[in-house]
Amino acid sequence: MSCKLYHCPFFASSFIAQFIVDLKIQDQVEIVLFGYDKMKNDFHYEKHPQGRIPFYTEGDDFSLIESSAILLHLLDKFDTDKKLSNWVDGKQKARFYELLLFHPTTIYPAVQQVFAQTLFQPGHPAYNPQVTETNTKIWNEEIVPHLSKHLGSQKFFFGDEYSVADIILSYPLVLANDLGLLTPQHKALYDYYSRISQRPSFQEIYSEANREYLPTLEKYNESWVRKAERDKKLAELKIQKEQQQQEN
Numbered sequence: 001m002s003c004k005l006y007h008c009p010f011f012a013s014s015f016i017a018q019f020i021v022d023l024k025i026q027d028q029v030e031i032v033l034f035g036y037d038k039m040k041n042d043f044h045y046e047k048h049p050q051g052r053i054p055f056y057t058e059g060d061d062f063s064l065i066e067s068s069a070i071l072l073h074l075l076d077k078f079d080t081d082k083k084l085s086n087w088v089d090g091k092q093k094a095r096f097y098e099l100l101l102f103h104p105t106t107i108y109p110a111v112q113q114v115f116a117q118t119l120f121q122p123g124h125p126a127y128n129p130q131v132t133e134t135n136t137k138i139w140n141e142e143i144v145p146h147l148s149k150h151l152g153s154q155k156f157f158f159g160d161e162y163s164v165a166d167i168i169l170s171y172p173l174v175l176a177n178d179l180g181l182l183t184p185q186h187k188a189l190y191d192y193y194s195r196i197s198q199r200p201s202f203q204e205i206y207s208e209a210n211r212e213y214l215p216t217l218e219k220y221n222e223s224w225v226r227k228a229e230r231d232k233k234l235a236e237l238k239i240q241k242e243q244q245q246q247e248n
């Protein structure tokens, strides 16, 4: 099999992995566990310029980054019967496109920044309670109202039928729920989350066992050392190149 999703549980690859499980295409797209022991190694930087998760490959000569792009590609390639993307009209399809962009640009960064602050103690250079406050406000005043408006009292994001939109939203909602950002006061969204979190694919991807992959500073340590070594090597190469240019 040549299609591979490089995935670390509870990272942004999670909803793509859930999509693969829901569509039952694990025999066509291998979900490769890419943990902290490999993050930011040479192979990782070869495939992802920022050394982030997810990335996706088809053989040796095609790779892709950005979770929404990977998901769209897999939808085109494997959801040909429209099992998870049976849009009723062009407007619903456009709303899906909106979600595909709203997630990586707004929903995920807000939740991720609140999460990141839970890793830092006072005194750490990145510790900043203002970040939590700002992003909690974005969550409460911008994200929840927008999602709730389109969700209404529907069973799933697009009505009665479960779709890839519910798979995308599962990811930030898991994190928001863990962080206490999602509360029963956000009734429509909270009830919706309770519903979608019962699905077998959700339970498999966000299992208790997979929680061991939730980040801590210690887990990242090894990969940050690799990054620092790489940055040093690149800086040395740059100086060498500049010296050679001056000599020529």
Ligand SMILES: N[C@@H](CCC(=O)N[C@@H](CS)C(=O)NCC(=O)O)C(=O)O
Pocket (backbone or CB within 6 Å): 010, 011, 012, 013, 051, 052, 053, 054, 065, 066, 067, 068, 104
């Ligand atoms: N916009 C990117 C975001 C990817 C991203 O930020 N991934 C995070 C984890 S969820 C990551 O790999 N962080 C590790 C790091 O930056 O070192 C996407 O949607 O694919």
